Amino acid sequence: MAAGSMVGRTLSDRLILVAVIVLGIVMVAPIVWALGLSLKTNAELMVDTSSVLHAPYTLQNYWDLVIGSPVFRWFVNSMIVSLGMTIGVLVLSSLAGYGFARLEFPGRDIIFVLVLFGLAVPEQAVIIPRHQLFSELGLHNTYIGLILPGLSTSFGVFLMTQYFRAIPREVDEAAMLDNATRFQVFWRVLLPMTLPAQATLGIYTFLHAWNDYWWPLISGTNAQMYTVTVGIASTQINFAESAGLGFLMAQAIFAALPILIVYVFFQKYIVRAVSGGAT
Amino acid sequence: MAELEIINVSKTFGQSKVIDNVSLTVGAKEFVVFLGPSGCGKSTLLRMIAGLETVDEGEIRIGGKRVDALPPGERGVAMVFQHYALYPHMTVRENMSFGLRNVKIAPAEIDRRVAAAAKMLEIEHLLQRKPAQISGGQRQRVAIGRAIVKEPHLFLFDEPLSNLDAALRVRTRLEIAQLHQRVDAAMIFVTHDQIEAMTLAHRIVVMNNQRIEQIGTPMEVYSRPATAFVAGFVGTPCMNFAPVEITGASPFVTLRLPDGSMLETRVDRKALPEGGRFKLGVRAESVRPCATGEGNCSGTVKFVERLGDRTLVYVLLSDGTTIVAEDAGMSRIAIADAVGLRFDSAGVHLFDDVRGYHAAEGA
Ligand SMILES: Nc1ncnc2c1ncn2[C@@H]1O[C@H](COP(=O)(O)OP(=O)(O)O)[C@@H](O)[C@H]1O
Numbered sequence: 001m002a003a004g005s006m007v008g009r010t011l012s013d014r015l016i017l018v019a020v021i022v023l024g025i026v027m028v029a030p031i032v033w034a035l036g037l038s039l040k041t042n043a044e045l046m047v048d049t050s051s052v053l054h055a056p057y058t059l060q061n062y063w064d065l066v067i068g069s070p071v072f073r074w075f076v077n078s079m080i081v082s083l084g085m086t087i088g089v090l091v092l093s094s095l096a097g098y099g100f101a102r103l104e105f106p107g108r109d110i111i112f113v114l115v116l117f118g119l120a121v122p123e124q125a126v127i128i129p130r131h132q133l134f135s136e137l138g139l140h141n142t143y144i145g146l147i148l149p150g151l152s153t154s155f156g157v158f159l160m161t162q163y164f165r166a167i168p169r170e171v172d173e174a175a176m177l178d179n180a181t182r183f184q185v186f187w188r189v190l191l192p193m194t195l196p197a198q199a200t201l202g203i204y205t206f207l208h209a210w211n212d213y214w215w216p217l218i219s220g221t222n223a224q225m226y227t228v229t230v231g232i233a234s235t236q237i238n239f240a241e242s243a244g245l246g247f248l249m250a251q252a253i254f255a256a257l258p259i260l261i262v263y264v265f266f267q268k269y270i271v272r273a274v275s276g277g278a279t
Numbered sequence: 280m281a282e283l284e285i286i287n288v289s290k291t292f293g294q295s296k297v298i299d300n301v302s303l304t305v306g307a308k309e310f311v312v313f314l315g316p317s318g319c320g321k322s323t324l325l326r327m328i329a330g331l332e333t334v335d336e337g338e339i340r341i342g343g344k345r346v347d348a349l350p351p352g353e354r355g356v357a358m359v360f361q362h363y364a365l366y367p368h369m370t371v372r373e374n375m376s377f378g379l380r381n382v383k384i385a386p387a388e389i390d391r392r393v394a395a396a397a398k399m400l401e402i403e404h405l406l407q408r409k410p411a412q413i414s415g416g417q418r419q420r421v422a423i424g425r426a427i428v429k430e431p432h433l434f435l436f437d438e439p440l441s442n443l444d445a446a447l448r449v450r451t452r453l454e455i456a457q458l459h460q461r462v463d464a465a466m467i468f469v470t471h472d473q474i475e476a477m478t479l480a481h482r483i484v485v486m487n488n489q490r491i492e493q494i495g496t497p498m499e500v501y502s503r504p505a506t507a508f509v510a511g512f513v514g515t516p517c518m519n520f521a522p523v524e525i526t527g528a529s530p531f532v533t534l535r536l537p538d539g540s541m542l543e544t545r546v547d548r549k550a551l552p553e554g555g556r557f558k559l560g561v562r563a564e565s566v567r568p569c570a571t572g573e574g575n576c577s578g579t580v581k582f583v584e585r586l587g588d589r590t591l592v593y594v595l596l597s598d599g600t601t602i603v604a605e606d607a608g609m610s611r612i613a614i615a616d617a618v619g620l621r622f623d624s625a626g627v628h629l630f631d632d633v634r635g636y637h638a639a640e641g642a
């Protein structure tokens with residue numbers, strides 16, 4: 001019986017492995033293709049895209065991108081917006097989470113429920129009023145305008161609240177007996193204990209902000225304020241355009257670079273984020 | 280001089296009173312144990328002393344100074360929590376020095392104190408580790424070390440042994456007793472375990488239902504329990520109780536047990552209040568099995584517990600009352616034997632049957 005289950009397990013393990021490999025190829029193939037295209041001259045690609053499969057390769061497209069195109073500016077915009085949003089979300093969610101978990105104030109539980117309702121409100125439902133509000137306040141085409149909506153995150157507040165709640169109060173109390181002020185308890189004792197949640201939330205927020213397309217499309221109407229997603233899309237004049245294909249792919253690869261880096265370095269936390277903090 | 284004075288202190292959570300008008304004095308260098316069943320308010324009282332709970336009524340003084348409005352850090356006490364409450368992201372060394380750094384003690388002095396405490400607790404080799412990298416018993420030592428380095432005049436322990444396995448619990452209990460010998464401080468130790476209380480305490484404060492039932496040395500609490508609750512809570516096996524009728528003339532009363540048999544005592548009739556209803560309390564060690572017809576009453580053996588050095592014999596009287604008696608370790612008594620029971624008159628206690636207070640005892 002033991003032997004039978006061993007065979008069963010290795011068999012199912014193999015099936016899973018095959019599935020993972022197939023899925024991996026499906027995911028990676030377009031990226032590799034794009035990378036290949038980005039390394040070819042546009043003239044060559046106009047003739048035949050299958051020239052990707054053989055030399056000569058060139059970095060000319062990337063050179064053009066850094067020197068003469070606005071992509072670099074958009075990249076910087078995206079960086080500012082994504083990092084700003086990430087830092088803002090971490091600070092606000094941590095403070096709010098600590099407040100909900102540890103402070104006693106009237107209406108706390110009701111406010112928390114209202115925050116949770118936020119999880120159920122899709123962006124589509126609020127984007128038009130938000131647009132009107134921001135245009136009246138003159139916030140369109142500013143970094144603040146791009147960052148601000150992302151800072152109110154029910155998910156982040158919820159995550160951090162749960163995380164702070166899971167820390168035993170004895171830890172706060174031990175710190176109080178150790179003469180820590182309330183701020184020191186938060187800053188030096190509790191906050192460091194939430195680092196795994198901070199990492200998860202930070203990565204999640206950064207990836208989201210970097211990939212976001214819709215709000216930057218509405219708010220950043222000035223080409224100087226495009227984020228990289230909006231900017232690249234704006235260079236695509238018509239559908240399935242083949243002129244400048246290599247350059248376009250270089251842009252795409254360039255834009256995806258931070259995401260790739262984040263995935264490579266923070267894989268552990270991303271797995272945790274998608275598995276709902278179960279690991 | 281009194282290290283700690285608790286004066287008419289009360290505490291209410293919402294509607295329910297958790298501490299009801301409690302007063303207590305703890306001397307310098309004294310070891311006091313709060314003993315009582317779960318939920319009786321021991322932790323709440325301890326946390327009020329530490330400043331982790333507010334005091335609704337009354338006052339608390341430490342070292343002569345009123346502290347009940349001071350924050351926890353300014354009371355000069357150190358506390359060891361049940362679940363250790365170490366800071367998981369800090370090394371053992373950082374855990375122990377955190378409180379000292381907060382009050383700006385010179386780094387050299389911090390190092391000296393941490394080194395001394397680590398040596399005493401034999402955790403020197405763990406100083407660079409994080410709490411997750413050490414065992415439960417070692418964590419408890421670190422928690423104790425974190426308290427020691429503050430050099431407080433009052434240590435507070437809230438059930439610090441309850442998360443340890445049996446062997447480690449006994450060892451740590453001894454170490455806490457030794458620690459008390461070495462440091463110049465009073466200690467208050469909360470537990471629901473009467474063995475811990477008996478072995479550690481100079482004085483035991485027995486608590487039940489928000490109140491103090493008795494304050495006394497371990498032997499006072501054991502041999503002259505102030506209430507039926509204390510008598511039942513302290514000591515294994517639990518004291519035998521039976522409702523009795525008082526008969527007999529002076530000077531000594533005779534008790535009629537529930538099965539009708541008579542027990543002559545050495546309790547002075549005049550010591551008993553008139554007209555009360557009483558119950559007999561007697562420990563197993565004061566009841567000896569004997570041949571039927573020879574003792575004060577008789578019954579059949581329901582159950583025998585052999586403990587090696589002694590044997591506990593559970594005897595069913597004819598009316599259904601069970602009395603636990605103690606026999607020698609080599610006892611030959613077996614289940615279903617008919618035995619007599621002889622009561623040692625010095626071990627007889629009478630408790631008020633309604634309010635539970637100790638009314639009289641045999642001589
Ligand atoms: N923060 C609190 N809020 C409401 N009730 C509490 C609180 N802390 C303790 N209690 C109640 O007070 C009583 C005494 O609790 P506690 O002092 O922890 O008992 P013990 O330590 O003796 O087991 C219990 O009934 C408990 O439910």
Ligand SMILES: [Mg+2]
Pocket residue numbers: 318321322323438
């Ligand atoms: Mg308790």
